[in-house]
Amino acid sequence: MEFDEALPKGTKRRYSPEPETEASEDAKKANQGHHTRKRESSTVVVRNLPINYNYYKVRKLFQNCGNIEHIDVHKTALEDSRIARIEFQDYNDVLTALTKSHKKVGQNEITVEILQNSTLWVTNFPPDYNAYALRQLFGKHDGNVLSVRLPSLRFDSRRRFAYVDMASADEASRLVESLNKSLVDTYKLVVKLSEPSEATKRTDSALLEKRQVLVKNLDQYKVSREMLSEMFKQFGTIEKIAIPTDHDKSSDSTIEKLNSGFAFIDYSDASSALSCLILNKVELEGSPLEVTIADKKAYLERQAVKRLLASKKRRDNIISIYPLDDKTSTAQVKNLIVEQAGIAASDIITIYLVYDHEGALVAAKDAPTAARMSLALNGYELNRKTIWCGTIKDLRNRTPGQIATRNRVRKSLNNEATPANKLQPSNPGTKMTNDDFRSMFLGK
Incomplete structure (x- = not known):
């Protein structure tokens, strides 16, 4: 649902399909960094480490092998030892690390191997799944999950895939067999071996x-799907028809929905797509269709967010939430609000992630619902961070990396809020006197 639906009725919106600005492209390039990481050839797995080994001990053991990019340390499935995944900067560092294989560490003889053919590419898991939920899912099959990597949602909040590193190629192959096309909360999971060497066409x-x-x-x-295919194939070759289905189990209807009210149709060429626009407002099963060329949603979302952040108009039905990391999805934010505020999912009109300011904007159906959300979430701990709620202006004034703090009301001895003027000295510019302190504590 577009964010403009959260705006007052009668508000006109103009859209011009512009290309992305040079600034946004430069930001993407800067975000990629200067060093290209090749995990498939620069990562080792270390087995049979003592049970008391942690990140710092593993790093100390391998620090003389080269530049270490990342370390993951976990208990094995049998919980009798530790296993580590170490990602180095280049292949030469890996060769040095391999020389430590069969080294005696405490009472244990460790082995060091290159981690190959052990990375899974996973998609179409439930939208509210995070790294922990994925680790639990893949860990149920007696495998050792070394790491779960989620993409940044900074430039596209709809990205939903993950890379899961298993401890061996055998474990990875077994999980592909058992989990690929399996149902997880009505979502058909896609699990494949990651093949970085195979160039694939953009989805x-x-x-x-x-x-x-x-x-x-x-x-x-x-x-x-058949109806749409029959209706639209007259304009050209159709490559794919994507019909999102409704996964909401809260509906009391016993009739199965065939779609969620919309569909995407991919033609083999742009001219065919333009030709089919003649079907706009043509009725299908009693409903007039709305047929348009699909827009880049991520770009449109960013434009909507920019309009809101720049607006001076007060919107009491919209709150901001911060800080959030760039791997927190809209589904996770929505579930958190529904659970903590005790409201229905339908009370939330839409959620926009604003990673430039490490937060999100949430539009509720009305101001009282927004206030309820704010009270429920203010001070809540999420991913080891205390999150706060505020206005659009609060998020606009926030800069990345800024520590979220709130002005807490000081309490007097009678448990009532002390007015701000009671905390000031009787004569501005001078130190507080005994009379000032007496007035502050006794409320005089």
């Missing part, structure tokens, strides 16, 4: 090449 190529069409206002109980 959003149809969108970028203007070959993708968005069809809205579908009857959710009548319109099927």
